[in-house]
Amino acid sequence: MFSNNLRFSYRNLKRQRIYSLINISGLAVSLAACWLIALYVSDELSFDRFNEKADRIVRVVQHAHWDGGSMNIALTSAPFAPVLKQNFPEIEDAVRIDPEGGAVIQHGNSNLKVEDMIVADKSLFNVFTYKFLEGNAETALSDPGSIVITESLARILFGSADAAMQQLVVFPGNGSCHVTAVIQDIPENAHLRFRAVRPLPDNFTSGWQNASLYTYLLLKKPSGINSLRATLPAFSDKTIKKQVQVTDYAIELQPLLSIHLHSNLDYELSANGSMAKVYIFSAIALLILLIAIINYINLATARSSARVREIGIRKTIGSGRMQLAALFITEAMLVTCIAGVLGLVIVQLSMPFFRELTGKSLSLQDFGVAPTIIFTLLFSLLVGLISGIYPSVFLSRFSAIPALKGNMGNIRGTVLFRKSLLVIQFVITVFMISASFVIYRQLQYATHSDLGFNKEQVVTFHIDNKNLRAQIPVIKARLLQSPLIEGVAVAGNPIGNNDLGMRGYLYEKNDLGIAPVAKAVQELIVDEDYLPTMQIKLDEGRNFSDQLPTDQTNSILVNETLVKELGWKHPIGMKMRKAEPGSGTMTVVGVIRDFHTYSLQHKVQPLVLVPPPNVQEKDNLYIRLAKGKSNQALAYVDQVYKGFDSGNPAEFHFLDLNFARQYAMEEKQETLAFVFTLLAVLLSVLGLFGLVTFTAQQLTKEIGIRKVMGASVLNIVQLVSKDFLKLVALAAVIALPVSWYAMHRWLSDFAYRISLQWWVFAAAGLVSALIALITMSVRAIQAARVNPIKSLRSD
Numbered sequence: 001m002f003s004n005n006l007r008f009s010y011r012n013l014k015r016q017r018i019y020s021l022i023n024i025s026g027l028a029v030s031l032a033a034c035w036l037i038a039l040y041v042s043d044e045l046s047f048d049r050f051n052e053k054a055d056r057i058v059r060v061v062q063h064a065h066w067d068g069g070s071m072n073i074a075l076t077s078a079p080f081a082p083v084l085k086q087n088f089p090e091i092e093d094a095v096r097i098d099p100e101g102g103a104v105i106q107h108g109n110s111n112l113k114v115e116d117m118i119v120a121d122k123s124l125f126n127v128f129t130y131k132f133l134e135g136n137a138e139t140a141l142s143d144p145g146s147i148v149i150t151e152s153l154a155r156i157l158f159g160s161a162d163a164a165m166q167q168l169v170v171f172p173g174n175g176s177c178h179v180t181a182v183i184q185d186i187p188e189n190a191h192l193r194f195r196a197v198r199p200l201p202d203n204f205t206s207g208w209q210n211a212s213l214y215t216y217l218l219l220k221k222p223s224g225i226n227s228l229r230a231t232l233p234a235f236s237d238k239t240i241k242k243q244v245q246v247t248d249y250a251i252e253l254q255p256l257l258s259i260h261l262h263s264n265l266d267y268e269l270s271a272n273g274s275m276a277k278v279y280i281f282s283a284i285a286l287l288i289l290l291i292a293i294i295n296y297i298n299l300a301t302a303r304s305s306a307r308v309r310e311i312g313i314r315k316t317i318g319s320g321r322m323q324l325a326a327l328f329i330t331e332a333m334l335v336t337c338i339a340g341v342l343g344l345v346i347v348q349l350s351m352p353f354f355r356e357l358t359g360k361s362l363s364l365q366d367f368g369v370a371p372t373i374i375f376t377l378l379f380s381l382l383v384g385l386i387s388g389i390y391p392s393v394f395l396s397r398f399s400a401i402p403a404l405k406g407n408m409g410n411i412r413g414t415v416l417f418r419k420s421l422l423v424i425q426f427v428i429t430v431f432m433i434s435a436s437f438v439i440y441r442q443l444q445y446a447t448h449s450d451l452g453f454n455k456e457q458v459v460t461f462h463i464d465n466k467n468l469r470a471q472i473p474v475i476k477a478r479l480l481q482s483p484l485i486e487g488v489a490v491a492g493n494p495i496g497n498n499d500l501g502m503r504g505y506l507y508e509k510n511d512l513g514i515a516p517v518a519k520a521v522q523e524l525i526v527d528e529d530y531l532p533t534m535q536i537k538l539d540e541g542r543n544f545s546d547q548l549p550t551d552q553t554n555s556i557l558v559n560e561t562l563v564k565e566l567g568w569k570h571p572i573g574m575k576m577r578k579a580e581p582g583s584g585t586m587t588v589v590g591v592i593r594d595f596h597t598y599s600l601q602h603k604v605q606p607l608v609l610v611p612p613p614n615v616q617e618k619d620n621l622y623i624r625l626a627k628g629k630s631n632q633a634l635a636y637v638d639q640v641y642k643g644f645d646s647g648n649p650a651e652f653h654f655l656d657l658n659f660a661r662q663y664a665m666e667e668k669q670e671t672l673a674f675v676f677t678l679l680a681v682l683l684s685v686l687g688l689f690g691l692v693t694f695t696a697q698q699l700t701k702e703i704g705i706r707k708v709m710g711a712s713v714l715n716i717v718q719l720v721s722k723d724f725l726k727l728v729a730l731a732a733v734i735a736l737p738v739s740w741y742a743m744h745r746w747l748s749d750f751a752y753r754i755s756l757q758w759w760v761f762a763a764a765g766l767v768s769a770l771i772a773l774i775t776m777s778v779r780a781i782q783a784a785r786v787n788p789i790k791s792l793r794s795d
Contacts, residue, residue, distance in 0.1 A: 023296050024339050026683050030292035031336075031343035031380070033679055036354050037285040039362045040672075044273045047189045047260035052129040055222045056092075057256035060084070060215040061265055064520060065248040071520045073502055074265045075211040078204055080240070081121070084217065087235060090224035095123045096200060097192070097214040099269065104464040104648050106170035107157055113464075113651050114153065117196045124197065127218045133161040135181025141199040147177035149196045154182045172648060174466055188361060191260050191270050207580035208240070209504025209518060214269060217253070225253055264749070266602055267502075274749070277669060284676050287428045291680055294421045295687030296332065333381050340380030344372070357671055359664070419727055422687075426731030426768060427738070429684045432677040434739040434764030435746075438756070439670045442747060445600075445754045446663055452595025452604075454535040457486075457625045458655040459634065460494040463618070464648050470615045471644060476529070478640050479623065484633035487533030487624040492525030492617050495597040496658030500524055504579035505608060510569055518579035521562060521606040522597060525617050530609070531592065533624050541572045541590035544611055552611050555589045562606035563591055576608070586610070599663060600752040622655075681768075685775045728772040732765030739764065 048054055060080055064071040081094040098119040104111045125137035132140075133151055140148050147169050149157070154164035161182040170176045177198060186193045192214075206212070219225060232251055241249045254263055261275040347364060355362055364372055463469055476488045493500055504518035528544040528551075530536070539560065544551045556576060563571045577585045594604045612618045625633035634652060641650045739761055747753040 020335070022686050023335050024342065026292040026295050026686050027336055027339035028342035028346060029679060030288045030683060031340055031376075032346035032350070033288045033676060034285045034379075035343060035347045035364075036350070037281050037676075039354075039364070039366060040358055040360070041278050041282055042366065043189060043360050043362060044261060044278050047273070048191060048256050050129065050187050050190070051256065053127070053218060054256050056219045056224070057127060058217050058219065058225055058228075058253040059256065059259060060217060061252045061254055061263075062211065063250045063252060071502060072265050073211060073267050074214060074263065074269065075267045075502060076213055076215040077208050077210050078206040078213055079208055080213075080215045081217075083239070084215075088228060088231070090219055090221070090228050091217050092220045093123050093126050093218040095121045095127045095216050095218075096204075097121075097124070097216070097269075098200065098212065099194075099214070103171055103174065103196075105157065106172050111172060111648055112156065114195055116194045117198070118194045119198050119200050121200050123218075127216055128192070130186070131184040133182045133184060134165050137181075140181035141197070143178070143180060144199060144201065145177050146180040147196055147198050148181045148183060149179060150183055150185045150194075152185050153195045154179075172465060174464070191268075191272065193270065207504075207578075209502075209520070209579045211502040211520075216256075225255065228253060266598075266605075271664070276746075276749075280746075281669075281672070284432070284673070284680075287432070288676060288680055288683065291425050291428055291683045291687070294425045295683065296335070297421060329385060333385065336380040337377070340376045344376060357668055357675070359668055422724070422727050423731045423734070425684050425687060426728050426772070427735040429680050430732050430735035430764055430768045431739045431742070432673075432680045433767055434736070434761050435743060436670075436674050436677045437760050437764055438739075438743040438746070438754075439666075439673055441760070442750065442754050443663060443666055443670055446666075446750070446752070447660060449600060449752065451659065452536065452593055455496075455656045455659060457627055457630065458534070459623050459625065459637075459652045460491075460620055460655060460658075461650040461652050462494075462620055463645075465645050466616060466619075468645050468648075469618045472615070472618045472621075475621070475640070475644060478643075479637060482633075482636050484626045484629055484636050485623060486626055487529065487622075489529040489533035489622040490527040490612060490618045491530060491620045491622055492612070494620050494622075494653060494655070494658060495524070496599075496655060496661075500597055503608075505576050506579050507566055508575040510567065514575075519562075519566065519606065521608050523608050523610060524597070525612050526609050527612060527618070530622065533622055534595075536595055537593040539591045539593055541588070543590055544609075551589070553584060553613070554586055555611065556586045557590045557592055557609035558588055559592050559604070559607040560594045561604050562608065565606055596659075599659060601750050603751040681771060685771060724776055725769070725773060728769050729765075732768060736761045736765060 051057065059074070060076050061074050062071065062076060076096075078096065081096045085091045085094045100117060100119050103117050104113050106112075120141070122141035125132075125140055130137075135148070140146065149164065149169075151161050154161045157169070158164040158167055158179075164179045164182050167179045168176055169179060186195075219228070232253070236249070236251050240251065259272065261273050261278060263272055264274070344364070351363065367375070463472075468475075472490055476490075479485045479488050500522045502520045503523045505521050506518050507515050509515050526544075528546050531538060531543050541557075544555060544557070548555075558571065558576075568574055571588050571591050574588045575585050576588065577583045592609070596602075596604060597607065623633075623637060637652075638650055740756060744756060747756070
């Protein structure tokens with residue numbers, strides 16, 4: 001029986017080419033979209049799972065709140081790891097990681113800039129799992145002069161992993177190390193990635209307030225996190241809280257496997273994903289698939305009048321309801337199996353584009369060939385069963401004699417069901433269009449908002465040669481000799497990279513007493529040229545001055561946010577000092593306008609600007625280039641710098657691109673959402689086109705009569721389209737409040753965001769209605785232009 005059903009189904013698909021094309025193409029595209037999203041979601045869920053001890057690794061992070069401010073950071077200070085390991089038997093080991101940034105490695109006659117280099121405790125390889133190609137985990141970082149590099153870096157420097165062992169790695173002007181191990185490249189699905197690691201000194205420490213490290217704990221048992229969470233608050237209150245000197249303070253333990261999708265703190269090691277976005281994209285996949293299934297059900301039930309005589313004949317020759325139902329389900333499964341194969345072809349063809357969109361090295365091979373084939377078959381059969389079950393029940397219930405006469409009986413419930421499906425379909429479409437509008441507007445706002453300084457035409461680069469930092473005044477003077485250079489400044493960090501860290505400062509209160517609790521602030525080292533070069537406005541007081549030697553150690557600048565949070569009425573002249581033993585008192589000499597040191601997803605933090613305490617802190621140059629002359633200016637800067645350090649060419653970073661990179665993930669997701677929105681619209685239009693086509697065929701004689709009676713093309717379009725347009729309008733009314741709520745939740749992730757305006761959602765509804773109207777009008781006009789004689793002769 002199955003072979004007969006399959007044969008009949010194939011013949012029916014060939015006879016009904018338009019409907020077959022609509023159903024197969026719609027399901028193929030939706031299945032391809034599901035595959036692509038499944039690959040993306042699977043990769044997001046796989047982060048850090050390659051670690052053999054992943055279920056026992058936790059990260060220590062800090063939270064604090066105070067009047068007018070808060071601190072939620074992934075960073076800790078040096079004492080955390082040893083103190084926690086010493087006091088809690090649940091902890092087997094601990095590791096501290098300092099993402100020190102880039103370094104220049106001497107490579108033959110040239111130098112290689114390695115950006116992602118870290119410093120870590122030698123316990124790193126006991127906590128995390130990395131595959132060693134040469135050397136071993138126990139002794140890799142035992143020697144203070146050791147370095148462990150990845151396979152790709154070993155090939156660049158020495159040709160192969162085995163050739164790299166015991167080789168001398170020279171950092172020009174900064175010492176050297178011996179290669180003690182080579183590990184396989186870090187997987188892309190790791191939140192901690194690096195190309196080289198050097199050991200932290202065994203006795204390395206710092207003040208509790210100096211949060212600049214990442215601390216990870218290896219627990220003896222996975223369940224140890226529960227007992228730690230129960231006892232850690234009391235221990236923290238007695239010890240760490242007093243050291244950090246914040247009243248409302250808490251330590252959080254984050255399981256390693258939750259970091260990528262569930263952590264959104266300041267100073268994350270890498271750009272994290274979001275579990276909410278995983279749910280969103282999974283929902284998008286299901287919604288796109290639902291639209292295609294609705295198309296199939298709608299077209300199958302709408303075409304029931306064309307098949308009612310076929311059903312009557314089959315029942316007359318002995319077919320029962322179960323046999324008829326099996327026939328229609330077989331037909332649906334045949335459609336989805338063909339669509340499934342076509343969907344895999346679409347996935348393979350679109351994979352390069354999808355990799356570029358997501359920034360991930362995705363492939364169908366990630367799932368394996370056999371699982372892919374089996375899953376496609378089972379998935380197609382399941383979708384076919386879902387798609388075919390209602391049409392099969394609906395079509396097989398007709399009685400034989402009325403069916404032979406073409407009488408379908410009372411189908412009011414079926415028509416209502418079909419209309420409901422169409423409304424659901426366009427609710428999804430309107431929702432996705434409005435969501436795309438809001439996402440686009442928010443990203444435009446984030447990338448074009450005033451950051452409090454002029455980021456255009458500013459480049460930064462790191463001075464890797466420590467010996468050269470003493471010559472900064474000479475370098476600045478040489479650069480400023482050219483009209484191509486409008487300003488040059490020194491800073492301890494390039495902003496826009498989320499790496500300033502937090503430091504505790506004790507401060508003077510309005511009553512001139514010193515506050516007993518330190519204030520956690522960002523600290524940025526800058527010279528007297530920083531404000532004019534960056535075009536940062538000064539609200540009160542003065543800038544640093546190289547004519548005042550006392551500014552070097554006694555003066556600081558603060559931002560508006562810090563003034564507000566401390567409640568200072570007259571900030572100029574107020575005193576502050578670092579909450580560390582031996583720190584000197586500094587005086588506030590100026591208040592600057594707030595400016596963003598990171599993306600608009602994060603609030604402006606209280607900020608202290610301090611002069612470089614020594615020449616080694618003058619390691620980043622900021623250079624403002626003349627407008628419209630970037631290429632000439634960069635060539636000039638490169639030429640000047642080579643005159644001072646020919647072995648370490650400057651590696652330029654445009655400041656606006658630093659900030660743009662913070663939105664790279666959101667932009668990729670916005671593009672993905674836009675593409676899938678287009679697919680949803682296309683599928684909805686495809687289904688609507690099929691329904692309008694069938695409606696026009698049903699009304700062929702009526703259209704012919706109306707044309708003979710003098711009806712215009714517009715009258716015919718109204719006849720065919722009016723009911724559908726009402727359903728689309730109803731869908732828009734339902735979708736708009738749902739869209740508003742969903743987008744309000746999405747925007748809550750941004751510290752600075754657009755306000756939701758009614759016209760955005762109204763525009764989404766109008767766009768959906770316009771698309772539907774154009775689709776219906778095109779098909780209705782075609783029907784209206786048919787010669788009425790042919791229409792009246794149609795059977």
